[in-house]
Amino acid sequence: MSFSLDTPSAQTLKSEARQLREERARSGQTLSHGAALEEVARSHGYRDWNTARAALPDRVAVPFQVGMRVRGFYLEQPFSGLLLGVQLLSSMQHYAVTIQFDQPVNVTPNFMFAAFRQRVSATLDIHGVSPALRGNGQPQMRLLRE
Secondary structure, three states, X not given: OOOOOOOOOHHHXXXXXXXXXXXXXXXXXXXXXXXXXXXXXXXXXXXXXXXXHHHOOOOOOOOOOOOOEEEEEEOOEEEEEEEEEXXXXXXXXXEEEEEEEEEEEEOOOOOOOOOEEEEEEEEEEOOOEOOOEOOOOOEOEEEEEO
């Protein structure tokens, strides 16, 4: 589910239907693509998928907006800052973001010396979590709304 307050797009609902099918498959239940679309459409208040599709725009609802205040963790260091850039990647499931931190963040794993960054770019999914992981299994960035 995205953070956008905008009307979701048809693409967003299709992605939700795909996720629903995957969740059901993991629990041993089969669900056709059409049935998943119908269920997702009803969960958004539409009578059926055809009604939803006719009412929804083709654009993708963007979970992050340029100028948005954000906070989160970068390399497990807390930060707050301003979202300077957002670009939807070709997968339509990830975004390239550029963030200007309010205070520089030390990006070194030990504190024998410091390497501070005040502006970083990262790839995030629609939930604000980086698919790239650190050596300890934690995401490089977790973004929250401020």
